[in-house]
Amino acid sequence: MPVTHEFWGQAPAGPVTRYMLTNAGGNAVAVLNYGGIIQSIVMDGVELVLGCDDLQGYLEPNPSYGAIVGRYANRIADARFTLDGTTYELVANENGNQLHGGPEGFNGKLWEAEPFTTDTAAGVKLHRRSPDGEMGYPGNLDVTVTYTWNDDNELRMDYAATTDSDTVLNLTNHTYFNIGGTDTVLNQVVQIHADRFTPVDERQLPTGELPIVDGTPFDFRAGKPLGRDIDAAHPQVRAANGFDHNFVIRGSDGSLRECAVVTDPASGRKLRCLTTEPGVQLFTTNFPTGKYRMRGGAPTPTYGGLCLETQHFPDAPNQENFDTPLLKAGETFNSTTVYCFE
Ligand code: BGC
Numbered sequence: 001m002p003v004t005h006e007f008w009g010q011a012p013a014g015p016v017t018r019y020m021l022t023n024a025g026g027n028a029v030a031v032l033n034y035g036g037i038i039q040s041i042v043m044d045g046v047e048l049v050l051g052c053d054d055l056q057g058y059l060e061p062n063p064s065y066g067a068i069v070g071r072y073a074n075r076i077a078d079a080r081f082t083l084d085g086t087t088y089e090l091v092a093n094e095n096g097n098q099l100h101g102g103p104e105g106f107n108g109k110l111w112e113a114e115p116f117t118t119d120t121a122a123g124v125k126l127h128r129r130s131p132d133g134e135m136g137y138p139g140n141l142d143v144t145v146t147y148t149w150n151d152d153n154e155l156r157m158d159y160a161a162t163t164d165s166d167t168v169l170n171l172t173n174h175t176y177f178n179i180g181g182t183d184t185v186l187n188q189v190v191q192i193h194a195d196r197f198t199p200v201d202e203r204q205l206p207t208g209e210l211p212i213v214d215g216t217p218f219d220f221r222a223g224k225p226l227g228r229d230i231d232a233a234h235p236q237v238r239a240a241n242g243f244d245h246n247f248v249i250r251g252s253d254g255s256l257r258e259c260a261v262v263t264d265p266a267s268g269r270k271l272r273c274l275t276t277e278p279g280v281q282l283f284t285t286n287f288p289t290g291k292y293r294m295r296g297g298a299p300t301p302t303y304g305g306l307c308l309e310t311q312h313f314p315d316a317p318n319q320e321n322f323d324t325p326l327l328k329a330g331e332t333f334n335s336t337t338v339y340c341f342e
Helices: 056-061 237-240
Strands: 002-010 012-022 028-030 039-043 080-083 085-089 112-117 121-130 143-148 154-163 189-192 194-198 244-248 257-263 270-275 279-283 307-311 332-339
Touching: 002 056, 002 112, 002 121, 012 112, 012 121, 028 143, 056 257, 189 279, 237 244, 257 279, 257 307, 270 307, 307 332
Parallel strands: none
Antiparallel strands: 002 012, 012 028, 028 039, 080 085, 112 121, 121 143, 143 154, 154 332, 189 257, 194 244, 244 279, 257 270, 270 332, 279 307
């Protein structure tokens, strides 16, 4: 399967290239070396992800469309954590907390890119070295993210990292899916294999509790249209203006397992998400319409897409109950997430 590439504009840090991964069915995934952004996924002529159609859209404030998020996806309370007796002060970017790796996170960096093909897939391998102290984190960190798009319409994301000093690491991808290609995702049926979730306080930090989803809007076990409970009176839903929560994936043991399925009844299209990670953040694009822009400069509608951000739990380095994703010097971090389109 061929990988083509083209110059896609000039970012302050250098030229941006767009890689087109096209599979045997003619379905294409576009990847930028800027932020490792999944800029487009087109199947049968329908665009299935939110994003922008020029680099400028990504250089302007945007909600991390399609990007690699790191070093630590989601929030770290008071932008600080302690590891091996040393407290690390991170660069804060939201209410005194750090969100998605800080104001200069992985989503805005240029990555070295190496396209490749196999008999049944097209891909691109992205690498960057995050220097010691970047956004406050310890260790020189070498990160590789490999995107592979195969003939079965499966987009695989393999993450690997090494460090020269002990650190914490929580990598994800922030693609906003809309498999219907419609205005909102409210009619799409979402199933999440999770009996528990991590509620948050008024600063959107986990409280540390892991309540069961029974009888709450967070019960996606049987699958339900996203719009059914998005206006629910539940305080967690009201505070977020929708869903913006981490779910505890049932049975997670580090092996690759299905965590969520999204179905669009109108088109019959289906998206399955598999991951080795223990959590998945369902984010339903809860911003007011027009806070951000997308393709053609159009205002991004509230509930215009949904993210399934596979991850370790938010703020885990500061939460006793949560397993912290530690990476020790000399060890290798590995994680895999696959999005399958049917
Ligand atoms: C967070 C949201 C945030 C969004 C855009 C999501 O992962 O959970 O709170 O608004 O990313 O940065």
